[in-house]
Amino acid sequence: RARKAAAAAALEQPGDDTLGDHMLDGGVSDGAVEAGSLAQDAPAGHPDSGGADPLPVDNYASTYGLGLLIMLLLFFLPIRFYTDFSTTLDQSQVRAPRTSWEAILAAGPPADAILVSNDRNEMVPLFYLQVVEERGQGMTGLFPLIAPEARFENLGRTIDTALTDGAGQPVYLIKSMPGLAVKYQLEDANPPLVRVVGPRDATPGIPLARALGPLALVGLDWDETESPANGEESIRLRLYWDVVTPLPVDATTTVQLFDAAGEKIAQHDSPPGGLYYPTSMWQPGDRLVEEHVVTRPAGSVPVSLLIGMYSGPDFAPVAAPIEVEVEQLFSMAQLDSP
Template sequence: MTSSDQAIEHSNSLWEHVWRIATSVSALTVCVTVATFLLYWRTAAPTVLQGDSGELQFAAWGFWLTHPTGYPLYLILGGLWQHLVQIGDPAFRLNLFSAFWSALAVGVAFLVFWEITRARGASLIAALTFAVSPLFWSQATRAEVYALNTFFVALLALWGILWREKPNRKFAIAFALTFGLALTHHRTTFLLIPAFAALFADRIVTKNFDARHFAKRALLYGALAALPLLMYLYIPLRAGATPYAMIDLSPAAPIVIFENSPRGWLDVILGSGFSGALGIDAATWGALRDFPNQWIAQLNPIGVLATLLGLGVLFWQRNFALAAFVLFGGFAFVLFNSVYHIGDISDYYTPIYFFACIAIAVGIAFITQQLRAHTLTRNTTLPVIALLAFLALLPLQNLFNNFFAQAQSQHTNARTQWARILASNLPQDAILISNDRDEITPLYYLQLVEKQQPNWIGLFPKIAAGARYENVIALVQRAAGAGRPTFAIKPIPALTLRYQIEEGANGLWRVKPIAPGMPQHPTDVVLDDTLRVRGYSLLAGKPVAGEQITLAVQYVPLKKLARNFTTSLQLFDAEGKKVAQGNDHVPGDVEYPSSKWRVGQVIQDQFDIQLDPNVPSGNYKLMLSVYDPSSGEAIGELTQIGEIQISD
């Protein structure tokens, strides 16, 4: 062999060595983790957010409390991350914290798929498909608990698969400790029990099954899983240090958000306040019917077909344990989510798509194995490469279709809104109210982390338990005892039903907790012995042809109203012909509809009426109708409550 041949052989050997390293499972795991982390970083929200994200951004910073079930592990790790990772503001750092755990979840998912299929290409495509599924991607760009939860789901699956392949004590210990840690983070970990029971059953219950030995091992691993639950001591240890656990409304009684007592700690840990959200009703069946559409939206039709193919392959191969693991893991979340009625329930679906991607990996691996074994294609790798290139469209399609929708890098709405409010020169002791809790959490972040306007108080309905916090009407009344000026951070029409409103700059409303005064035109009309019409007033405009007027009509409920009625105010001429009609609406909308009105309470409704330019001058009858459009039920008939004179 010549020196030239030796050099070529050495070069080829070197490239083969580099290729083996580059395509090793370890290298691919690192690559897919780093690549997805960079993607999530690029699309992460840059600053403070609304809702739970905003709450977590300030709660983790101070190692304080957050909403049930407390999430102690998240708050400890997130707080450390915020203080140690000096990139951007603390809010952005916690958004990046989600990107970190989401990327790790994708890396672990790749290892799970590899352990099941032993096919690099199939595992890589399935992992990337999961990485850019819209729901999971959205959770990687904002401060939320779901990224860490998905990481634990994937890690538990990895330990479970490894133990099934080789029942080694180290995998069992790792599984038990991870399960306990996962429980300190999110209680839906319990939903994984049927899936893992199916995965482990045939390895545990064998011909030589020893019940006593099994019980001893179960107690040991159960104790290991229980150890991390000691982390819930964070709740009582930090309750007293949480500055918003009690809101001072002196001289009125304070608002207790977190009760610093054993009962209060348990309420947070057990999530007692959410027990009423569980139930089987029409929303349950609606959620079940809608799930196939969600599945397609997350994985697209090709991904759904690949999932079904993978499940079919598992049954055909008689791998019933893994098939049951995938099915039980996915359907446990589908069923639970259908009976748990909370606002962010869509975020609970992420583990379902992880289990679906296991089936996708199995399906792709099966097809590639068949191509390698077929007589027409066994001697060439081109068909396999072509197939994998085609199936790579699965993640690529979601990547390109959803990139701009998922990119939150310009999402500064919350900070912009509050910068405008902060510049409004409100009093130092102002109380700021919204009908949406999500809109208030950025204020807490700005106060507690950035030390802006620390004396303002932000309130929202259901900030604490009890009827006094049930809606914005009750909330304003509760805050009135403090004697502080109260402002709504946006127009909230329900407030006009009970209080005097002054519109201010930047969309703020000054709310005066004063009941409506006597109407300009009192009446004594009673509708069906149920609702008394107290009278009406002209609030705005002039009753001139072609103009718009605003009329206020006052009611006093004589009985408890069971429905959310719609009100209609119409103008009729002397011959009984309708000449104008106000805006039919549900007074109080969702915040304070008629079913929430109290007997004897004065309610002031408002109607905008556009007068026709050709309407003749004269007196016109004001006719009121109170009805439920869904059932057809009405309170009395269309009834005259007064007259209005229109001039031309």
């Protein structure tokens, strides 16, 4: 009644007769006035606001689709990884390690042999054979970094340790490793074994005392062999190096011969130590011997010899090369002979 009275009083204001008559004639109820008041107070999106849906159907669809995509990925990725890598993870049919070690044991290494590899994965099957199958139990398997000690720092240190700390046990490589001959005297055994006799004889026939950066060339050997077919002459050069300080790069040695006019007549380049004992592994105190075979044309006379080292694709020199007169070399050889 109070609301009706207030409404009637308001409608009696000048200029509002028509609108007042219409509203009074239409019968404005208490519920309509109350509903109008509530509609003004309700926030947008509220069920009583009379506005749009609080969450449109499109939003429901996009949220559902995103959730479905995430679920598919969670199931799909593990399945995809399994199908892609199952053959890598399942090693039950890999027979190469077994075949390799059957060949090594069939080669007949001594029962107390120290067996050395540069690769841990090649040596681990021995431990399985010893523990599970009780075979080769007197043998010792070594590889670089088998223990966090300097004596196992690299392949050379590991072989040195086997030779010095092995109490006379025979040392064998389980495969051919070209390049180790720069440091060790090697003998062929029953394949695939290679016997490590000990350090290489490192007494040069021609003594020298020339520095090349972190190395010292203490001498060389010069052996000539003439080919009767074409008159070419092969010269086998052995270079004897002492390591003064570590060489941080894998270097290549170049040996070049020049005639009296300064023209190059022969050259041979090779990385000493190859892949298994490159110069970056050389240790101070090492005495190393590398070999080069240089072939000079028939009738050519070598007058000077150049020995250098370089590294990298840009052939960066390790140090200034060593140059020596060939005649001087033979004079030194004669002076050094008894």
